Amino acid sequence: MIHYLSSVALLLAAAAKATQVTNNTFASRVNCACTELSQKLPDSVLVPTSANFTTETKHFWDIRSAVSPACMFFPTSADEVSEGVATLTSCNAEFAIRGGGHMNFPGANNIAGGVLMALNRLDEIVVNEEDCTVSIGPGNTWADVYGALDPYGLYTNGGRLKTIGVPGLSLIGGFHYFINKFGYTMDSMRSYDVVLGNGTQVVASATENPDLFWALKGGANNFGIVTKFVMQAYKIPQISTTIQAFDEASIEKFIEAAGEMAINSDAEVGAGSVLSISYNATTDSLSASLLGVQEGNESPPSRFAAFDAVPSISRSDNITTPAVWHSVLETPNQLWRIQFAHHTVKATATARLYEILKAWKVAVGEVSDVQGLHATFVLNTMPKSAATVAKTNAVGNVWGLEDEESLIIWQLSTGWDNESDDLRMTAWSKNFIEYHHSINQNLGVASEFVYMGDAGEFQNPYLGFPAANVEKLREVRASYDPNQVFVKLNWGGFKLSV
Numbered sequence: 063m064i065h066y067l068s069s070v071a072l073l074l075a076a077a078a079k080a081t082q083v084t085n086n087t088f089a090s091r092v093n094c095a096c097t098e099l100s101q102k103l104p105d106s107v108l109v110p111t112s113a114n115f116t117t118e119t120k121h122f123w124d125i126r127s128a129v130s131p132a133c134m135f136f137p138t139s140a141d142e143v144s145e146g147v148a149t150l151t152s153c154n155a156e157f158a159i160r161g162g163g164h165m166n167f168p169g170a171n172n173i174a175g176g177v178l179m180a181l182n183r184l185d186e187i188v189v190n191e192e193d194c195t196v197s198i199g200p201g202n203t204w205a206d207v208y209g210a211l212d213p214y215g216l217y218t219n220g221g222r223l224k225t226i227g228v229p230g231l232s233l234i235g236g237f238h239y240f241i242n243k244f245g246y247t248m249d250s251m252r253s254y255d256v257v258l259g260n261g262t263q264v265v266a267s268a269t270e271n272p273d274l275f276w277a278l279k280g281g282a283n284n285f286g287i288v289t290k291f292v293m294q295a296y297k298i299p300q301i302s303t304t305i306q307a308f309d310e311a312s313i314e315k316f317i318e319a320a321g322e323m324a325i326n327s328d329a330e331v332g333a334g335s336v337l338s339i340s341y342n343a344t345t346d347s348l349s350a351s352l353l354g355v356q357e358g359n360e361s362p363p364s365r366f367a368a369f370d371a372v373p374s375i376s377r378s379d380n381i382t383t384p385a386v387w388h389s390v391l392e393t394p395n396q397l398w399r400i401q402f403a404h405h406t407v408k409a410t411a412t413a414r415l416y417e418i419l420k421a422w423k424v425a426v427g428e429v430s431d432v433q434g435l436h437a438t439f440v441l442n443t444m445p446k447s448a449a450t451v452a453k454t455n456a457v458g459n460v461w462g463l464e465d466e467e468s469l470i471i472w473q474l475s476t477g478w479d480n481e482s483d484d485l486r487m488t489a490w491s492k493n494f495i496e497y498h499h500s501i502n503q504n505l506g507v508a509s510e511f512v513y514m515g516d517a518g519e520f521q522n523p524y525l526g527f528p529a530a531n532v533e534k535l536r537e538v539r540a541s542y543d544p545n546q547v548f549v550k551l552n553w554g555g556f557k558l559s560v
């Protein structure tokens with residue numbers, strides 16, 4: 063009898079434990095957060111049966127990111143972000159944060175079955191003409207910002223295309239056309255409003271929480287949720303643009319011109335480009351394009367003289383406003399499943415870059431049977447003057463780049479149609495860049511800098527930052543997120559390891 067009773071007791075204890083475990087599953091914790099958020103802020107939550115839920119699951123650039131969360135939370139104010147974080151942490155629920163949704167790193171900006179905090183509705187933009195700053199909510203794209211600055215003849219150094227989100231780009235660094243003059247996007251940030259993992263709201267600026275201010279300049283999504291960016295603007299009412307196309311016969315010279323421009327750029331006149339080389343599977347040929355932008359109204363823009371010597375197949379020069387230029391540079395969502403991957407070389411290594419390009423064309427042939435293959439080789443120039451800004455502005459940034467030599471990022475951007483090719487294309491990209499980077503290392507032309515905006519999810523950009531900066535980032539994280547909310551509950555994207 064005693065034996066029987068103790069067995070029953072054991073069974074009851076096991077059942078109680080099972081209930082406890084059930085209540086502590088990923089799904090039950092997420093359910094707790096979705097239920098509480100729906101009760102507290104019913105107008106700010108969508109569930110899979112809500113009208114706009116499916117549309118919102120497509121608000122990502124990369125098809126790989128379009129997974130279905132259990133619920134979506136759309137805060138309308140910093141207070142609601144705080145309330146959301148408090149709810150998520152009290153339920154211990156895993157969540158993702160979405161700004162413009164452009165980062166092509168599955169898990170960075172969405173979470174299957176978890177809670178998606180989408181910042182779309184934090185879309186305020188306030189221009190302060192007097193002190194030449196613009197205060198930007200994280201629900202905005204760069205085209206929104208340039209449009210708001212336009213009536214004042216102002217411009218700022220955010221994204222180069224239209225629909226990229228403000229928050230993701232700003233928190234990872236940010237390449238604009240005029241980095242040679244103003245530095246990277248992060249270098250123009252004057253302050254950040256941040257909701258921390260315990261739900262409190264702080265300001266990070268040169269005078270308030272300066273360690274967090276520094277960490278947010280390139281330190282990504284490790285510290286909190288930014289609910290407002292205050293950014294320097296610049297009096298640039300007009301820009302001079304050049305759009306040029308080149309066929310394969312001119313591509314060696316095109317790469318040389320890119321190197322020349324990176325090396326010779328100074329900070330006198332803002333000027334920079336988007337440089338890409340595309341593979342055409344039908345003709346098995348390459349073609350290159352230059353989108354060049356220079357501040358002011360000198361046309362054609364003289365800072366692109368290096369490209370004048372390269373025979374082009376078409377060319378169009380124009381003078382316009384920043385807002386009009388950006389308004390047409392669409393990057394539509396959901397065109398492809400897509401993998402970025404890249405490494406960086408010294409800008410003097412253009413002959414080596416041309417070799418890599420030729421090898422890439424051959425390597426593209428290896429995957430030519432992949433349905434929907436869309437292969438592009440992108441060059442991002444990093445003139446040394448871009449690094450001078452952080453070295454001289456008394457704040458710096460987490461990249462800690464020296465300003466002694468110019469660099470060029472060589473990046474693969476590869477799209478395809480089917481999930482069944484995901485692993486193949488990721489492995490293909492990884493193998494190609496790592497092999498050629500190792501050759502560059504042996505030749506002494508490699509830089510270890512990796513930009514989160516152009517990287518594959520298998521790359522670790524922190525390895526390219528100075529070790530002392532990485533250590534400092536860890537200390538800042540330990541002091542502002544001691545409970546590791548942005549490690550354990552919000553784990554997606556380029557996270558600093560523990």
Ligand SMILES: Cc1cc2nc3c(=O)[nH]c(=O)nc-3n(C[C@H](O)[C@H](O)[C@H](O)COP(=O)(O)OP(=O)(O)OC[C@H]3O[C@@H](n4cnc5c(N)ncnc54)[C@H](O)[C@@H]3O)c2cc1C
Pocket residue numbers: 123158159160161162163164165166170171181200220221222223226227228229230231232233234235236237238282283286287288289393514515516554555556
């Ligand atoms: C077509 C295309 C063009 C690009 N052009 C450029 C360019 O010209 N210059 C350049 O520098 N980069 C460029 N990029 C890279 C781009 O900067 C990154 O993809 C960036 O992450 C996009 O920002 P987002 O807000 O759209 O990203 P999201 O995918 O929404 O967010 C990126 C990461 O930041 C986190 N995050 C978002 N908002 C916040 C917040 N408020 N607080 C804390 N964390 C947050 C997200 O959780 C996610 O992990 C380009 C990318 C693409 C796909």
